[in-house]
Amino acid sequence: MRIVVDDLSGPQIARFLSEHVQEMRSITPLESKHALDLDALRQPGITFWTVLDGDAPVGCGAIKRLDDAHAELKSMRTATQRKRSGIASLLLGHIITEARSMGFSRLSLETGSAEFFLPARRLYQKFGFAYCEPFADYKHDPYSVFMTLTL
Numbered sequence: 073m074r075i076v077v078d079d080l081s082g083p084q085i086a087r088f089l090s091e092h093v094q095e096m097r098s099i100t101p102l103e104s105k106h107a108l109d110l111d112a113l114r115q116p117g118i119t120f121w122t123v124l125d126g127d128a129p130v131g132c133g134a135i136k137r138l139d140d141a142h143a144e145l146k147s148m149r150t151a152t153q154r155k156r157s158g159i160a161s162l163l164l165g166h167i168i169t170e171a172r173s174m175g176f177s178r179l180s181l182e183t184g185s186a187e188f189f190l191p192a193r194r195l196y197q198k199f200g201f202a203y204c205e206p207f208a209d210y211k212h213d214p215y216s217v218f219m220t221l222t223l
Contacts, residue, residue, distance in 0.1 A: 073130070073159070075166050078122040080114055085122055088129045089113070092149045099188050100215050106182050108134075108146055119170070120147070123163050131159040133167050135179070138208050143171050145181040148192065160195055168199065172223045180207045180220040193217065 078085055089110055096107040113120055113134060123131030130151045135143040145167065150159045171179050181196065183189050201219040206212055 073123055073125050073162070075121050075123050075163060078120050078132070080110055080120055084127070085129050085132070086110055088122075088132060088149070088151070089147070092132075092147065096184075099186060100184055106210075106216070113147060118146070119174075121163065121167065121170075123159055125154075130154045131163050133163050135167060135171055135174075135176075137176075138180075141176060142178045142180065142207075143174070143176045144208065145179055148181075155191075160192075161198075164195065164199055168221070168223065177223050178220060179223055180204065180218065182206075182210055182216050182218055185215055185217045189217075193219070196221075 080086070080089075093107050093109055108118075117137040118134050120134040121132065122129050131149065131154070133148040134146040136146050137143050148160065148164070150157075168179065181201065183192050183196070196219050199221065201221045204218050204220040206216075206218050207220065210216065210218065
């Protein structure tokens with residue numbers, strides 16, 4: 073497996089992200105869904121990584137620059153058939169290291185409050201993320217929880 077910065081131009085990652093957005097829409101009400109689509113992930117200030125097994129995407133994640141010191145973790149996903157195989161931990165460790173090297177001192181995230189998101193919340197806690205108040209443009213929402221990590 074390898075982790076690459078992805079320009080999001082390939083059809084495989086487009087399908088992978090489309091599945092992610094569809095899954096989030098099936099779990100979370102539309103007004104509480106914060107998953108970015110392909111076009112939103114191509115915006116300046118976002119760095120996107122894909123985990124590849126051969127040529128197949130099996131995981132992805134991104135960071136979005138909020139300001140000079142603060143970035144947001146976005147679009148973390150592991151292929152359904154590869155969950156619980158260590159891909160998310162590998163990728164999250166990589167993203168944290170990259171965020172530090174980019175000069176960020178804080179990395180925050182929004183994730184769901186539903187039971188479906190419990191494994192993700194546990195992963196973030198394992199890496200040192202702590203629950204926090206909404207950040208950036210987020211508001212309190214019963215479907216969201218917010219976490220942050222000082223780098």
